[in-house]
Amino acid sequence: MYKVPGSYKPSNFDKKILMWTGRFKTEEEIPSRIPPEMLDIARNKARVKACYLMIGLTIIACFAVIASARRAEHHESLTSWNLAKKAKWREEAAISAESKTK
Incomplete structure (x- = not known):
């Protein structure tokens, strides 16, 4: 009938x-042929480790955002910062338009 291969040749990525x-x-130490179940188990462990790594990086990023928000002035909000930035752009555009008309 059908022959199911009992071994798998791992690629370089699989070896890593x-x-x-x-x-x-x-x-x-890695043999040239390994059982497919061994690779499946290793891939599942790698997925779990990658998930834990992403969870840890997300928590670190959250604390970084909190720390950067605390350093900002308490009277300063994102809206007021954007309004000031746009006013500065309008001012620069008016100056450049004025210099072009001369």
């Missing part, structure tokens, strides 16, 4: 996943 998840210490 197998090492990152702790299955093998060095690339030389």
Whole structure:
């Protein structure tokens, strides 16, 4: 009938996943053929590690935003900052238009 391959030749990326998840210490230890289940388990562990890494980076980013908001002046809001920036742009546009007409 059908023959299901009992082994899989890992690519370079698969080898990096197998090492990152702790299955093998060095690339030389990885055999030329591995069971597909071993690679599936390693990929699942890599997904979990990547998710934990993203969660940690998100928490760090949240604290960075909180810290930067605390450094801003309390009277300053995003709306007032945008209005001041647009007023400065209008002023610069008026000066450049004035210099072009001369």
